[in-house]
Amino acid sequence: MSLNFNTPxxxxxxxENRCIQCKVCVRQCANTVHFYDxxxxxxxxxxxxxxxxxxxxxxxxTKALVIRKYPLEFRENSNWSGxxxxxxxxxxxxxxxxxxxxxxxxxxxVYWDKMLLNASQVTNPSIDPLREPMETxxxxxxxxxxLEFDSNGKLLTKMPPNIELKIPVMFAAMSYxxxxxxxxxxxxxxxxxxxxxxxxxxxxxSKDFYRYGENTIVQVASGRFGVHKKYLNAGAAIEIKxxxxxxxxxxxxxxxxxxxxxxxxxxxxxxxxxxxxxxPHHDIYSIEDLRQLIFSLKETTDYKKPVFVKIAAVHNSAAxxxxxxxxxxxxxxxxxxRGGTGAAPTRVRNSVGIPIELALAAIDQRLREExxxxxxxxxxxxxxxxxxxxxxxxxxxxxxxxIGSAAVIALGxxxxxxxxxxxxxxxxATQYPExxxxxxxxxxxxxxxxxISAWNHEIQxxxxxxxxxxxxxxxxxxxxxxxxxxxxxxxxxxxxxxxxE
Amino acid sequence: MGCVFMLCKDGSKKESMMKKIYxxxxxxxxxxxxxxxxxxxxxxxxxxxxxxxxxxxxSAIVIEENLSSNTVSYFALQCRHCENPxxxxxxISGAMYKDDSGIVLNxxxxxxxxxSCILVCPFGVIKKNDDGxxxxxxxxxxxxxxxxxxxNCPNEAIKFLDEDGARALI
Numbered sequence: 001m002s003l004n005f006n007t008p009x010x011x012x013x014x015x016e017n018r019c020i021q022c023k024v025c026v027r028q029c030a031n032t033v034h035f036y037d038x039x040x041x042x043x044x045x046x047x048x049x050x051x052x053x054x055x056x057x058x059x060x061x062t063k064a065l066v067i068r069k070y071p072l073e074f075r076e077n078s079n080w081s082g083x084x085x086x087x088x089x090x091x092x093x094x095x096x097x098x099x100x101x102x103x104x105x106x107x108x109x110v111y112w113d114k115m116l117l118n119a120s121q122v123t124n125p126s127i128d129p130l131r132e133p134m135e136t137x138x139x140x141x142x143x144x145x146x147l148e149f150d151s152n153g154k155l156l157t158k159m160p161p162n163i164e165l166k167i168p169v170m171f172a173a174m175s176y177x178x179x180x181x182x183x184x185x186x187x188x189x190x191x192x193x194x195x196x197x198x199x200x201x202x203x204x205x206s207k208d209f210y211r212y213g214e215n216t217i218v219q220v221a222s223g224r225f226g227v228h229k230k231y232l233n234a235g236a237a238i239e240i241k242x243x244x245x246x247x248x249x250x251x252x253x254x255x256x257x258x259x260x261x262x263x264x265x266x267x268x269x270x271x272x273x274x275x276x277x278x279x280p281h282h283d284i285y286s287i288e289d290l291r292q293l294i295f296s297l298k299e300t301t302d303y304k305k306p307v308f309v310k311i312a313a314v315h316n317s318a319a320x321x322x323x324x325x326x327x328x329x330x331x332x333x334x335x336x337x338r339g340g341t342g343a344a345p346t347r348v349r350n351s352v353g354i355p356i357e358l359a360l361a362a363i364d365q366r367l368r369e370e371x372x373x374x375x376x377x378x379x380x381x382x383x384x385x386x387x388x389x390x391x392x393x394x395x396x397x398x399x400x401x402x403i404g405s406a407a408v409i410a411l412g413x414x415x416x417x418x419x420x421x422x423x424x425x426x427x428x429a430t431q432y433p434e435x436x437x438x439x440x441x442x443x444x445x446x447x448x449x450x451x452i453s454a455w456n457h458e459i460q461x462x463x464x465x466x467x468x469x470x471x472x473x474x475x476x477x478x479x480x481x482x483x484x485x486x487x488x489x490x491x492x493x494x495x496x497x498x499x500x501e
Numbered sequence: 502m503g504c505v506f507m508l509c510k511d512g513s514k515k516e517s518m519m520k521k522i523y524x525x526x527x528x529x530x531x532x533x534x535x536x537x538x539x540x541x542x543x544x545x546x547x548x549x550x551x552x553x554x555x556x557x558x559x560s561a562i563v564i565e566e567n568l569s570s571n572t573v574s575y576f577a578l579q580c581r582h583c584e585n586p587x588x589x590x591x592x593i594s595g596a597m598y599k600d601d602s603g604i605v606l607n608x609x610x611x612x613x614x615x616x617s618c619i620l621v622c623p624f625g626v627i628k629k630n631d632d633g634x635x636x637x638x639x640x641x642x643x644x645x646x647x648x649x650x651x652x653n654c655p656n657e658a659i660k661f662l663d664e665d666g667a668r669a670l671i
Contacts, residue, residue, distance in 0.1 A: 020553035022537045028530065059655060061537045062549050434573040438530050440656045 005089040008070045010052045012045035018064035019043060025056035025065065030423040030435055053416040055425035087346075098346035101419035101429070103246055103338040103383055103405060106350050111357035111490070112389045116499060118480045120467035127469050129460035135470040136459055138168045138400055140237070140377040141306040141330045160330065161306050163236045165400055166195030167456045168390065168471055171448075172335075172381050172404030173219050173241065173310070175201030177254045177263050177275060178342035178419070183411055183428045185441040188212035190448035199402070202241060202252065202277060204266040210234050217308070220297065222251060223277035225267040229300055237305050237331075238297050240290070242281070243312030245339030245382040248353045252277035253343070258422055258431040291327035298328075306330035306377075313337060313359035313382065314352075318366035325367060325376045333402065334359050336382025340405040342429055343420035356382040357396065361494045364397025364476060373476075387458035396494065397476040410451045411444050519603040520663045522562075522641070522648060523670070524576045528658035529564070531575030535650035535659060536560035542642055542649035559628040561639040562650045562659075577650065577659050580605060580626045580639035588618035588627060588638075604641050612636060 012033060021043055025034040031049045034056060036042075050067060057065045074082045087098060120126040127134065141162030148156040171187045178201060191198040192215045199217040200209075204226015209216070218235035220227050232238055243249070254263075254275035264271040284290050294307050309324045310333035311317065321332045336356025341349065360380050367373040380393050381402035390401050409415065412426035419429035427439030459471065468474050482499040483491050491498060537549065539560040544552035552558065562579040582605045589597045589605065596611035597618055607618075607627075614634035619627045627638045641661075642648040651661045662670070 018550055020537070020550060022533060022553065024532045024534055024537070028532050059532055059534065061534055061653075434531075437527060438656060440528050440658075443657055 005093065006048070006086070007072050008047035008050065010050040011047050011068050011070045012050055012056075013066040013068055014043065014045065015064045015066075016042070018062040020062055020064075022061060024059050024061065028055050028059050028425065030425050030430075030432070031421075051416045051418040051421075052414075053418065053425045054414040099343050099420045100346040100349050101341060101343055101417045102415060103340045104350055104353075105417070108337075108355065111355055111486075111494065112385070112392055114483055114485050114490075115357075115392050115481045115494070115496065116484060117388065117391060117395070117462060117466065118482070119465040124467045126467050127464040129457075129464045132464075133469060134460040134464060135472070136167050136456055136463075138165050138377075138472060139163070140165060140379070140399060142376060143374040145374070161304055163197065163306060164195075165197065167452055167459075168394065168398075168400035169384075169452055169455065170196055170217070170379070170400060170402050171198035171407050172339075172402035173199035173201040173217075173239065174342075174404055174408070175203030175219075175225075175254070176206055176266055177201075177203040177258055177431070179408070179428055180424075180430055180436040180439060181206065181262065182436050182439040182441050182444070183408070184209065186411060186439065186444040186448060187407065188215065189441060189445035190452070191215040193445070193449050194452050196452065197236060199239060200235070203254070203263065203275070204268065205231055205234055206262060206266045219310075220293075221277055222279070222281045223275060225269065225275060225277075228268075232297060232300050233305075235305070237308060238301065239308040239310055239333065240281075240293060240297070240329075241310045242284070242290075243310065243314070243335065244341060245312045245335030245337050245353055245356070246341035247344035247348045248312035248314050248337075249279060250344065250348050251279040255422070260431055263431065287323040287327050290324065294328040308333050308379070310335060310381075312339075313354050313356050315354060317354070317359040318362040321363040321378075322366055322370055322372065325372050329376055331377040331379055331399070332363070333379045333381060334363060335402075336380070338383030339381055340383075340408075341419075356380050357393075358490075358493050360393060360398055361396050361478075365495055368397075368476070387455040388462060390455065391459055391462045391474070392481060394471055394474050395477055395480045397478075399475065406451070407448060410447045411439060518663050519582070520641075520661050521582055521667075522577075522579055522639070522651060523660050523662050523667050524578065525658050525660070525670075526574055526576040528656045529575045529577060530656050530658065531564050531566055532655065533564050534653055534655060535562045535577050536564065538649040538653040539639075542645075543637070543640075557631045559630050559637040561626070561628065561637050563626070563628070577654075578624065578626055579650070581624055582639075582641070587621040587623065591617040591621040593617055600643075604643060605638070606640050606643075607636055607638055609635055 023036055026036050033045050033049045034043055037044050052067045139162040142160040144157050150156055176184050187198040188209055192212055197215050197217050200219050202219050202221030213234045216235040217237045217239050219239045219241050221241040256272045256274045259272055297307050308331040309329040313334050313336045324332050337353030377399040379400050380398045384401045384403050393401055408428050411428055413428055422430055424430040427436050478495045481496040483496050484499045539562045540558045541549045541552045543558055544556045562577050564575050565578050567574045586605050593615050594611050594613045596608045599605050612635050627636050630637055647661050651659050
């Protein structure tokens with residue numbers, strides 16, 4: 001045994017005047033930070049194990065606990081920061097790749113915060129959504145070139161399959177395996193009640209959840225876990241996952257210890273075996289190959305369901321999206337570099353990919369220039385944090401958004417970035433039955449419904465303020481956006497004017 | 502959804518409408534907050550910190566745990582307010598009684614601390630107080646609309662239901 005250089009990241013502060021030794025913290029911490037010292041009748045903490053998930057803080061009945069950043073400092077150095085030094089300690093001790101969870105936390109520009117929305121004054125009246133009709137419904141899928149009617153006004157054009165979203169928000173792909181069964185159930189029930197969709201992620205669909213099929217998007221990823229004809233036909237749409245914003249170019253790995261009976265049956269792999277998603281689809285090495293997969297899936301589902309293709313936002317996203325649309329995708333999903341993940345190599349998560357705002361603007365612009373924008377819907381993901389992010393995304397050209405991190409935060413996630421340990425104290429990113437049951441779907445689905453309903457109200461208020469009464473009328477209307485703190489190039493890519501212009 | 506205990510089926514009509522506490526093992530976190538709030542609700546101070554630091558009260562609800570390596574399970578256990586309570590039959594001083602609404606209660610004035618009720622309770626839900634001369638048991642927090650353990654359960658693992666409400670959930 002050699003010297004361990006690692007020091008704690010967090011410190012547990014316990015107010016002894018308020019602690020009643022009830023041991024709620026001891027029982028609730030899956031990381032075994034808290035322990036009871038019977039001899040002295042005190043609760044103690046092992047700071048090295050704390051991930052700052054706030055489970056103990058939230059459940060402590062006397063509010064005796066606070067978690068703080070561990071106060072130990074290294075000598076100030078803006079190049080060799082404490083974080084950089086600690087990463088080297090960790091890697092030189094373990095020899096392993098650094099793993100992280102959730103999205104890119106580095107201080108890159110959040111472009112949503114540099115864009116401001118317009119509002120009507122004097123010449124065009126704003127609309128009060130509480131008094132006048134306001135539509136936030138969107139249709140996702142291919143739109144025809146033109147509509148043709150016969151002499152009786154009957155539609156002659158054959159309409160491509162579209163799905164209807166009552167609110168332009170969907171729950172992003174998070175597989176059963178990465179998140180718990182109860183988390184999945186909460187998402188499914190909320191999607192059903194809200195008239196929106198949740199995405200199965202790449203882990204297949206548990207047989208118990210087929211009844212939410214009308215509000216489900218089934219995903220087909222490189223591992224093809226749980227993909228069969230019944231699965232493909234179970235959902236309202238199919239999504240081919242090519243890339244993920246948190247880890248573009250990287251596959252996935254669900255450790256065998258998370259593959260229990262039900263996940264094994266759902267994914268169609270043996271109990272306890274690692275579920276490895278390769279980086280590429282082994283049958284897709286060109287746009288033509290992608291077209292083959294898209295049409296195999298359409299063939300399997302009788303051309304009744306739209307097929308989405310999800311790509312990560314990378315340097316050449318606009319050209320890639322153009323190819324994806326030409327390959328026959330009914331919707332392109334673009335996932336920005338802040339998109340979450342259960343586990344990704346830290347270096348990939350923090351330094352690969354581009355911001356979703358820039359990718360979205362570039363893709364929408366390119367598809368318009370090539371006159372193929374109507375061939376597909378454009379869905380964006382990768383850290384949509386609130387309703388104004390959604391409205392700004394729609395003004396930049398998106399049809400709808402996916403939310404993953406925001407949805408799990410509604411379920412209790414405290415962004416401790418420790419999903420990969422599998423010991424999520426909130427019952428979200430875990431498969432341990434005693435932790436999974438901490439997430440009660442009866443309670444949690446209502447929180448998701450509350451969140452999205454609240455956002456819907458806010459979207460309506462923002463639209464009304466701009467004098468717009470349907471979200472479809474805002475799509476791609478970049479005149480409703482102005483930039484602040486942005487340079488010429490950024491404004492050019494976003495296709496917006498500077499505030500005051 | 503698994504309910505740990507069922508009510509006696511031959512209850513009178515009045516009693517069948519009586520609300521009781523139902524425990525749902527599938528939702529129980531085993532956190533023990535029900536115990537904390539039970540003690541506080543039955544304290545003089547009604548303050549969580551003061552109750553636990555200055556008063557010595559046995560919780561009438563207890564988390565039962567099974568922490569074996571392959572099956573971890575917990576549920577909250579408290580008085581079932583039986584149709585024909587054995588504790589009342591066994592009580593030598595007439596302290597244990599059933600009130601008009603069907604709640605089994607212990608009159609502390611009359612209780613002599615013989616602990617016969619603890620011996621006969623089939624559920625083991627009557628607790629000896631630390632003074633050794635009286636017992637604690639669930640009184641369903643008479644007077645408040647919902648027992649404090651139910652009100653403060655963070656995962657809705659204990660519910661206060663009448664028989665119809667319980668049947669709908671089981």
